[in-house]
Amino acid sequence: MSPAELATLSDTLAWLAVVSYVVAAALFGLEFSFRVGWLGPAGLAVTVAGLAANLGAAVARGLAAGRVPWGNMYEFSIIVGIVTVAGFLVWVYRRPEIRPLGVFVLLPAVLAMALGGLVFRVPAGPLVPALNSRWIVIHVAAAITGSSVLCLAAVFSILYLVKDRVERRQRAPAPPLVAGGAKTADRVEVDQAVARHAGIWDRLPSADTLDELAYRTTAFGFPIWTFAIIAGAIWAQAAWGRYWGWDPKETWSFISWTIFAAYLHARATAGWRGRRAAWLAVVGLAALAFNFYAVNTVIVGLHSYGQ
Amino acid sequence: MAVELRPPAARPEPPSRRPGLGHTLRQAWREYRSMRTALVLLVVLAAASILGSLFPQEGISPRRVDQYFGDHPALAPVLDRLGLFDVFGSAWYMAIYLALLGALVACLVPRSRALVRVLRSRPPRGGSLDRYRTRAVFDTSASPEQAIRAARTVLRRHHYRVADHPDGPDPWGPGDPEGVPRLVGELSRGGPPVSRGELAAEKGYLREASSLLFHVSLLVLLVGLAYGKGYGYRGQAAIVEGQTWANARVAYDTFTPGRFFGLTRLAPFQLRLDDFTNSFHDNNTPKEFVSRLTALDLDGHPTQSQRVAPNRPMTVDGVRIFQSDYGYVPVVRVLGKDGTELLAPQEVLTLRDPASEWSTGAVKVTRAHPQVGLELTMFTGLRTAPDCPGGAPFCNDPRLVRPVLVVLPYQGDLQADRAQSVFTLDRTRLKPLGDRPLLLGLGQSGELANGLEVSFTGLKQYSVFTLARDPGVPIVAAAAALLLGGLIPSLYLTRRRIWVRATPAGPGTTRVELAGLALQGKPAFEGELARLAQQVERGTLDAPDRST
Numbered sequence: 001m002s003p004a005e006l007a008t009l010s011d012t013l014a015w016l017a018v019v020s021y022v023v024a025a026a027l028f029g030l031e032f033s034f035r036v037g038w039l040g041p042a043g044l045a046v047t048v049a050g051l052a053a054n055l056g057a058a059v060a061r062g063l064a065a066g067r068v069p070w071g072n073m074y075e076f077s078i079i080v081g082i083v084t085v086a087g088f089l090v091w092v093y094r095r096p097e098i099r100p101l102g103v104f105v106l107l108p109a110v111l112a113m114a115l116g117g118l119v120f121r122v123p124a125g126p127l128v129p130a131l132n133s134r135w136i137v138i139h140v141a142a143a144i145t146g147s148s149v150l151c152l153a154a155v156f157s158i159l160y161l162v163k164d165r166v167e168r169r170q171r172a173p174a175p176p177l178v179a180g181g182a183k184t185a186d187r188v189e190v191d192q193a194v195a196r197h198a199g200i201w202d203r204l205p206s207a208d209t210l211d212e213l214a215y216r217t218t219a220f221g222f223p224i225w226t227f228a229i230i231a232g233a234i235w236a237q238a239a240w241g242r243y244w245g246w247d248p249k250e251t252w253s254f255i256s257w258t259i260f261a262a263y264l265h266a267r268a269t270a271g272w273r274g275r276r277a278a279w280l281a282v283v284g285l286a287a288l289a290f291n292f293y294a295v296n297t298v299i300v301g302l303h304s305y306g307q
Numbered sequence: 308m309a310v311e312l313r314p315p316a317a318r319p320e321p322p323s324r325r326p327g328l329g330h331t332l333r334q335a336w337r338e339y340r341s342m343r344t345a346l347v348l349l350v351v352l353a354a355a356s357i358l359g360s361l362f363p364q365e366g367i368s369p370r371r372v373d374q375y376f377g378d379h380p381a382l383a384p385v386l387d388r389l390g391l392f393d394v395f396g397s398a399w400y401m402a403i404y405l406a407l408l409g410a411l412v413a414c415l416v417p418r419s420r421a422l423v424r425v426l427r428s429r430p431p432r433g434g435s436l437d438r439y440r441t442r443a444v445f446d447t448s449a450s451p452e453q454a455i456r457a458a459r460t461v462l463r464r465h466h467y468r469v470a471d472h473p474d475g476p477d478p479w480g481p482g483d484p485e486g487v488p489r490l491v492g493e494l495s496r497g498g499p500p501v502s503r504g505e506l507a508a509e510k511g512y513l514r515e516a517s518s519l520l521f522h523v524s525l526l527v528l529l530v531g532l533a534y535g536k537g538y539g540y541r542g543q544a545a546i547v548e549g550q551t552w553a554n555a556r557v558a559y560d561t562f563t564p565g566r567f568f569g570l571t572r573l574a575p576f577q578l579r580l581d582d583f584t585n586s587f588h589d590n591n592t593p594k595e596f597v598s599r600l601t602a603l604d605l606d607g608h609p610t611q612s613q614r615v616a617p618n619r620p621m622t623v624d625g626v627r628i629f630q631s632d633y634g635y636v637p638v639v640r641v642l643g644k645d646g647t648e649l650l651a652p653q654e655v656l657t658l659r660d661p662a663s664e665w666s667t668g669a670v671k672v673t674r675a676h677p678q679v680g681l682e683l684t685m686f687t688g689l690r691t692a693p694d695c696p697g698g699a700p701f702c703n704d705p706r707l708v709r710p711v712l713v714v715l716p717y718q719g720d721l722q723a724d725r726a727q728s729v730f731t732l733d734r735t736r737l738k739p740l741g742d743r744p745l746l747l748g749l750g751q752s753g754e755l756a757n758g759l760e761v762s763f764t765g766l767k768q769y770s771v772f773t774l775a776r777d778p779g780v781p782i783v784a785a786a787a788a789l790l791l792g793g794l795i796p797s798l799y800l801t802r803r804r805i806w807v808r809a810t811p812a813g814p815g816t817t818r819v820e821l822a823g824l825a826l827q828g829k830p831a832f833e834g835e836l837a838r839l840a841q842q843v844e845r846g847t848l849d850a851p852d853r854s855t
Contacts, residue, residue, distance in 0.1 A: 126588055129595045133618035212830070219798040226794060230787045239618045241541065241629045241775035243783065244532070246367060246395045251360040258353040262346055264798075269342045280350070287353075299360060 006064035007124040013057035014078055018113050020050025021085065021106045028102035033200050040099050044092065047085060047102060054082050065124040070140045071131060073296055077116020079141075083148035084109045091213065098205055098213065104155055115293075135235035142228035147288045149221030150260060154285035156214035157278040164207040164275060211274065214281060215267055222260050229253050248299045252291035259284040340413035348407040355403055359394035362386060366393060408526065415522055422515050429470035430507035433806030439822035441833055443840035446816050449847035451809035454819045455504040457846030458807040461839060467508035467805065504809045511802030511826070520793030528786035535779020540564040546580040547636050547654060547769040551603065553577045554626070554774075574624035574776075576610070577603040583633060583768045587705050596633055598770040615772070629773040634659040635666045637685055637712055638765035641675070644758040649674045652764050657685055658730050664705035669732045671721050672759070678723070679740065679759060680732040682715040712747045712763045716740040716755050802826040805836065807843070819843065 001009070027043030030036060058078050062069035069075050088105040091098060127136070204210065232253070233243040244250060259280055266277035338344060363371035372392050376383040390397030436442065447454055455471075462469050542559035546552045554576050556562055578600055585596035601612040602623045613621040621628045635657050641650035650672050657668030670681040688704025689711040695702035720736035727733050741756030752762040805823035812818035821840045825832035 125590070125592075126594070129593055129617045132595070135618075223791065223795050223798065227791060230791060233787070234784075235618075237780065238620065239629070240631075241620065241627055241773045242777070243780065246359055246364060248360045251356055255353045255356045255360075258349050258356070262349040262353070265342055265346045265349065269346055271343065272346060295360070 010060035017054035025106035032100035073120035081113045139231040146225030153217035157281035160210035163204040256287035430509045436822040443821045447847045451504040454809035462508045472505040506807040514800035517793045517796035524790035531779040531782025535777040539777040551579040632771035636767040640762045642760040680717040684713040714745040801828040
């Protein structure tokens with residue numbers, strides 16, 4: 001196939017992947033809400049098919065451009081989809097009971113890919129000379145993997161915060177009956193019913209499980225992110241003659257590294273374990289997103305390659 | 308950071324004593340080296356770093372700082388005084404990370420000592436084993452000694468450190484806090500056992516050691532960074548094709564030495580730019596730019612030669628030389644009305660606009676009366692209307708296919724005695740000369756309104772290099788490797804303690820009990836202990852019968 005045909009094939013496969021993920025997210029969402037038995041396995045099958053299309057899109061893109069398929073923001077978004085979804089599937093393989101959480105993982109992945117496709121799409125083409133190094137293979141691959149895994153971890157932290165809130169409400173003691181006051185017996189009954197059936201959020205895995213998922217995913221992503229920063233520093237030393245120069249991209253990588261380091265410390269610190277640690281992970285997610293979207297497009301720096 | 312190895316020393320103060328200054332200081336010190344302080348400082352450091360990306364930084368883009376001063380004349384000086392244009396070099400930023408480093412050291416010292424203490428001592432006895440939540444029990448026909456021997460083999464195979472606690476009553480009794488640090492909360496009550504053979508095993512201290520290595524590496528990394536900053540330098544130099552450049556401070560266009568960098572330390576070498584080539588893709592985006600550089604010693608003997616390109620630096624005497632920019636050097640000659648040479652063929656350095664690939668420069672003819680200044684715009688490939696995209700009247704092909712020099716002449720006083728840019732004219736005392744610009748192709752000449760003849764006699768290119776020496780790089784690189792090497796085990800290794808006890812339970816039967824504690828990875832520990840118990844049981848079955 002010619003490069004042009006490969007590029008077209010890549011685009012088709014990328015949209016196919018997005019559509020599959022949307023369908024799978026819907027199936028998982030229905031499984032999560034209505035607990036229909038066959039929806040989950042169907043969702044899983046569609047997810048795997050979507051992942052295959054996603055991988056195919058990346059490979060075709062790489063062949064079309066004659067280089068690694070992560071040279072700009074659009075391609076980066078495609079790989080983010082692969083890593084996030086594959087990371088989730090690994091968890092489902094090890095813990096089948098978290099399968100319905102797919103809806104919360106696939107939707108952010110779809111969001112990232114659709115944003116990449118609609119806003120940052122560029123035709124497949126060669127790299128600018130500054131990017132032409134074998135370090136792009138290592139540094140950018142590690143950066144995508146690390147940040148995607150940390151995003152997945154932050155999704156678990158957000159779910160933990162939701163579930164923790166539900167659990168704390170359920171544990172809360174029933175309000176006392178107040179004679180002649182606002183709280184009539186009926187009202188108390190309603191309150192208790194609300195507390196007992198905290199909606200579908202009740203069906204999330206226990207807060208402890210989600211906390212552990214978040215921690216173990218972070219513990220997996222953090223060294224990869226550390227390695228990505230080190231590899232970037234080595235590349236910067238080779239390309240610009242300094243390994244660290246507080247370029248906005250470097251600054252924000254450092255910020256997000258510091259926040260996730262704080263998260264890991266927080267989980268071993270009394271008073272920070274649990275909710276506060278989870279909030280740190282959410283802030284870390286925001287820093288990662290800012291680093292990718294805002295630093296590449298709004299802030300002027302050496303990494304403004306994306307558009 | 309890992310969990311402390313010992314319980315916090317709970318030394319009850321006598322109630323009558325009033326908390327004095329010493330007490331307050333001790334309390335403050337304890338608070339300072341706690342993980343909570345480190346955590347808060349980490350978050351503060353992250354928040355402070357954000358400021359460094361919101362405002363233009365002096366060290367990265369001084370031009371944008373100047374622009375900010377122009378755009379916000381009232382606000383900028385205030386921000387400047389707060390150090391917001393040099394966040395990462397400001398006193399308050401340094402205060403934050405030094406406080407963090409101090410807390411780190413204050414935390415690392417006791418942790419290292421505790422680790423050494425634990426590694427020197429034997430794994431302690433387990434006390435009463437039925438208190439532990441994670442347990443496994445089986446009966447076997449092997450003797451207690453054989454069961455213990457089998458357990459020792461299995462535990463050693465799983466990299467446990469094993470200590471034998473031979474027969475006899477447990478000297479500490481049940482529930483001794485020294486034996487079971489920090490995990491007392493997990494225990495349930497139980498009676499004292501009758502022990503006949505006991506093993507205590509532990510593993511995972513590499514986790515704590517790795518964590519210490521990670522944090523020490525951070526310190527080493529900062530030392531390397533500071534050392535490299537202090538004793539290194541960075542500079543930029545432009546070299547025209549065919550010219551030789553000597554490594555001396557005056558030859559640099561910009562030069563930023565470290566605080567302790569002595570100028571005498573500039574390595575004695577020269578560089579010659581033999582050739583420069585740049586090429587473009589079909590869509591006019593740059594493909595590559597390559598300089599062929601030769602290093603010479605001070606006597607002019609070539610020592611090495613290399614093609615220098617982005618991502619392909621050259622190293623001469625420990626100085627790294629990076630390709631960073633390039634530009635064009637038109638050669639211009641000016642003759643007077645009578646044919647006298649007012650300006651001998653001069654190489655004019657021009658500034659290249661990377662977006663359009665036009666270059667702009669200036670020629671100052673001080674020997675003309677009145678003085679003449681020429682503003683130059685050089686196109687690499689001037690094209691006109693039908694060949695240009697989007698109906699533009701003219702455009703430029705970045706390839707060097709049709710170099711054209713557009714000359715805008717001025718006449719008057721150049722004010723050449725005042726310091727001014729070589730790339731522009733100071734037009735305050737100049738008037739336009741004639742009513743139209745001169746367009747010169749390579750090798751062409753043209754006449755100005757006052758009769759002067761301007762010739763575009765040649766075209767060269769120049770290449771800009773960044774030269775940098777950073778003696779801290781090896782330290783930083785080693786520290787980064789150790790940091791990563793420490794980080795991974797500190798997150799994945801798990802600390803465990805296991806006790807195995809074998810007691811006679813009736814004729815020909817031995818009861819083997821396994822119990823354990825996990826500091827990390829608790830959910831997996833239950834299964835781990837059960838598998839260990841199975842392996843020990845299999846080991847005792849393989850042993851010869853106790854009657855033989």
